[in-house]
Structures are given as structure tokens and as C-alpha cells.
Amino acid sequence: MASRRAPVKSAxxxxxxxxxxxxxxxxxxxxxxxxxQIVLGVSGGIAAYKSAELVRLLKGAAARVRVxxxxxxxxxVGARTFQALSGEPxxxxxxxxxxxxxxxxxxxxxxRVLVAPATADTLARLAQGRADDLLAAVCLxxxxxxxxxxxxxxxxxxxxxxxxxxxLLRRRGVEVWGPAEGEQAxxxxxxxxxxxxxxxVRRLSDSFSRGALAGVRVLVSAGPxxxxxxxxxxxxxxxxxxxxxxxxxxxxxxxxxxxxxxxPVALEPPPGVRVLRVETAAAMLEAVxxxxxxxxxxxxxxxxxxxxxxxxxxxxxxxxxAEAMQLALEPVTDILATVARSEPRPFCVxxxxxTGDLMAWAQRKRMSKGVELIAANPVDGGRGFDxxxxxxxxxxxxxxxxxxxxxxxxxxxxxxxxxxVRYADATTSQGNxxxxxx
Numbered sequence: 001m002a003s004r005r006a007p008v009k010s011a012x013x014x015x016x017x018x019x020x021x022x023x024x025x026x027x028x029x030x031x032x033x034x035x036x037q038i039v040l041g042v043s044g045g046i047a048a049y050k051s052a053e054l055v056r057l058l059k060g061a062a063a064r065v066r067v068x069x070x071x072x073x074x075x076x077v078g079a080r081t082f083q084a085l086s087g088e089p090x091x092x093x094x095x096x097x098x099x100x101x102x103x104x105x106x107x108x109x110x111x112r113v114l115v116a117p118a119t120a121d122t123l124a125r126l127a128q129g130r131a132d133d134l135l136a137a138v139c140l141x142x143x144x145x146x147x148x149x150x151x152x153x154x155x156x157x158x159x160x161x162x163x164x165x166x167x168l169l170r171r172r173g174v175e176v177w178g179p180a181e182g183e184q185a186x187x188x189x190x191x192x193x194x195x196x197x198x199x200x201v202r203r204l205s206d207s208f209s210r211g212a213l214a215g216v217r218v219l220v221s222a223g224p225x226x227x228x229x230x231x232x233x234x235x236x237x238x239x240x241x242x243x244x245x246x247x248x249x250x251x252x253x254x255x256x257x258x259x260x261x262x263x264p265v266a267l268e269p270p271p272g273v274r275v276l277r278v279e280t281a282a283a284m285l286e287a288v289x290x291x292x293x294x295x296x297x298x299x300x301x302x303x304x305x306x307x308x309x310x311x312x313x314x315x316x317x318x319x320x321x322a323e324a325m326q327l328a329l330e331p332v333t334d335i336l337a338t339v340a341r342s343e344p345r346p347f348c349v350x351x352x353x354x355t356g357d358l359m360a361w362a363q364r365k366r367m368s369k370g371v372e373l374i375a376a377n378p379v380d381g382g383r384g385f386d387x388x389x390x391x392x393x394x395x396x397x398x399x400x401x402x403x404x405x406x407x408x409x410x411x412x413x414x415x416x417x418x419x420x421v422r423y424a425d426a427t428t429s430q431g432n433x434x435x436x437x438x
Contacts, residue, residue: 030201032208032253033061034271035409039106039142040065041115041135042082043122044072046185047151047194051116052077054197055085061201064088066106068135070122091134103137110144111410112204116177117151117194120162126174127165145207147175149200154190177203212420214255219296219346220248221288221335223263225281227309229327230318237304241265243351243377243390244302246412248273251300254416261287263303281305281332288335292342298423299346301336302375304353308332340370347423352376362395372396373422375415394418 038058042051051067058065067082068091079090091102107113115122115135122135126148131137139146148169156162157179166176178195195203222244226234241262248260249270259274261284269275276291278284284305292299308329318325336350348371354361355378362376376393391405392415403414 030057030061030205032205032271033058033063033201034249035062035064036204036208037064037109037111038066038204039110039113039138040067041070041113041118041122041139042067042073042077043070043115043117043119043135044075045117045119045151045194046076047117048073048076050194050197052081052085054116054200055082057197057201058204059086061205063204066091066109068092068106068138070133070135072119094134103131103134103141106138107142107144110138110142112207113139113142113144113146114149114200114204115139115147116149116200118148120150120152120156120159120165123148123150123162123165123169127168145173145175147177147203147207149177149194150179150192151194152179152192153184154188154192157190157192175203175207208253209255210253210417211255212417213251213298213423216256216297216423217295218248218251218256218258218298218300219261219288219291220244220251220258220300221261221263221284221303221305222248223265223267224304225263225284225306226279227281227306227332228313229310230314230316232317235306235309237306239263239265239304241267242388243408243412244300245270246408247300247302247415249409250412250416251298253413254420256298259291261291261303281309281335285333285335285338288339289342292339292346296346298349298419299339300349300351300419301339302351303335305335306332334369336371337369347372347419347426349373349375349419353379355379358393359395359400362393362400366395366397372426373419396422 040051040055042048055065055067065086066088067086069079071092074092079092083090091106094102125136126139129140131140150157170176177200179191180193180195181191182193183189184192223241224236224239226236228234245267248258252258252270252272259276260270261276261278263284264279276287278287284303309332311328311330336348339345340348350365350369350371352362352365352374354376358376358378362374366374374395376395377390388407389405390408390411392403392411394401394403401418403411
């Protein structure tokens, strides 16, 4: 296989299930929160009033927020306040959602769980693994990263019991954000103040920047192309571009510098991603090749590029006639195969929307295109198109992996995690080969 351009930095692996730190670079500090699903647990402390501002800031960053309150929290702030600010139902007791499985539903819905404020009692309950109220049960049932923002009297924070509980939570991978020091509601001064809402929002945003592709240049193509028949008609397909846009966002979250070459879609640009808009397959190929010339480490071809285009588009609108009409088509240059043959070439990932034997078609496409990885999704019966969820079969030389159906946002993160591992392995292998050849 042709050589690849060396990455700016080596790809770093982040331990699953743990928040990654780090600053947000030159962006807003909240760019990774758009469309993320946050369960905010509010326990019974005076700092609960700050949680209302926290919800407001999260919504301002385009996150979705569902609030779970302990019974004691309602003594400080009413549930209607959080419902008005979040635009979502607020959970306080078992049965609020008229089912017996609220804790499971909320745990699966969340991308992150943050308990703010987390009182000494709440920290003790989490450390003990208790599930005798809804918030504790959600935290116990969740497989998503969990963070707590302690808030209590300074003596309670320094108490050996609290120190032990916090240490145990940290060893289990729970992020402990704070507390800050200063004057407290009781009049004492010391550690125990909940971090300010803006700081918690920044840390939540940073938690989605996992760093697995830090310093790597990623080029993504997404959406359909339109091939003109005449000035008012074109050939296209059912691609919405949602998967490709989610992949671009996930790569940015992983620390990559991302450029997205997009066909015509009705989607907002992912935060922090450079977007180049095109319409035809020829224009997409030209834009992709221009980016390759600037430097690219990974190319992810998620676009649904036309296979054929009209051989001779009409200069004027074709008038309707009674007799049958024939439209001559010619093949379009294969963008993925062209990138895979380029020199120097990036690590190449292709997509395949297939019906029938998914594994067989995915393997065939990987071999014919000459790429490292194929992400195939079934489209029998319209699956995958115009939906917010999807599933993928990943195929590489010597292996495969199924990613079960979930939201395209989460699926994209799983895919990017797999790409980061394959890319790091390929880069290491290439480096070892170069050493032996020297």
C-alpha cells in the first residue's frame, strides 16, 4: 500500500468511561455541548439555586438537559423552575414518567451525568452504591461518565468520612469537580462552595473532547451530490448527511482538526469544523483533492456520491412530451478510490450503504477501493435514510465489529474511537517498518 503522510502528533488513547481534561483551544469553551444529552442531578443543598443557572447555560450551548431532583432538593428550588428552563420533564420521584423504569431510561438517555450540587449525603450514597431514591438509582444504572460537584459546609468536606467517600468515587472513575473555597451560606469560610455554573459547563464541554485524535488532520465528506439533468432537475439520492456530520463532530471532539466537504443538506455546521459546500460529484472531488494537497492524515468518505451523471445536461428545461424519454448516463469518478491511490495517501475509511449480505458487500468494497476500513450500514426497507439512528458493520483486514443501533451521534463517537485505534496501530506499524528499512 502507498505510504501515508505522518501525523502532526501521535494519536493518544483515552480510557473509556472517564472524562478527558484539557482546554477548549481557541473556540468558545462550550462548542462540544451541542445536541449532547445531560442528566443533571440536583441534591438538597442551598447551592441548588445555582443549578437553575447551570441549566440555562447548558441550554444556551444547545445541550439537552433532563433534571433529576432528590426530595430534599425540592425544599430549595421548585421542579417547575427546572422544567421551564430545560423544556424537559423533571423527575423527582419513582413513577414520574408513569413507568417503573425511569432510572434505566434516564441512564440510557444520558451522554453524561452531572450531580450539582452533590451534598455530603449524596456523595456517601453514591460511594455506597445505594439506589433508594431516583437520582442514586440513575447514577448506579448509568454506564456513562459521571461527575459530581460537591457543595457543603467546610467542616463536612474535611470530615474523614467525606474524604474517604470522595477518594473511593475517584478510584471508581467518577470525576470530582471542586469544591471551591470562599464564604459559605453558614457564614464560615473554607472549601465547600459548588463551582460556578460557567465553570461546570466548561468542564462538561471539555469532557467530550477525548483527545484520541489530538493533532490529527481529518477530512470528512458527507451528504448527497446533485447531478444536473437540466437547469431545474437533477439526479440525487436519499442521503440526509446526518451520519457524516455526526462523524465530523465526533472527530472534532476527539481533538482532530476537521474539514468537512458537504453536499447539499439542511444541517447546521458542526461546532469547530471547517465546512466546504459543494453540489456535484466533480466539485466534491475537486474540494477533496485540494484538501489532500494541504495535508490530511485521515479521510472518511461518508458522502453518498452519485455513481452516474447525465452525459449531456440540457442547457434549457426539458419539456414534457407524450413519448418515452431516454437519459444517457456516464460514470462518475470514484472519490474514495481516487483518494486511496493518491500519494502521499491518508488512512482511508469508506462507507457502504447496502442491501442483502452486508458482510460480503463490505469486504468486497474494502478490497476494490483499497482502503483500511469500511463502515457498512443496512438500508433494506429504507433503514438509515432520514433517521436519527443507525447501525454499522466495521470491516478491516483480518477483523470486523458490529456497532449496534443507536443515535447517529453516539454511533459516530464509537466509529471515531475505532478509527483512532486502527489509525494508531497503522501509524505504529508504518513507523516500525520504516526503522527496519533504514
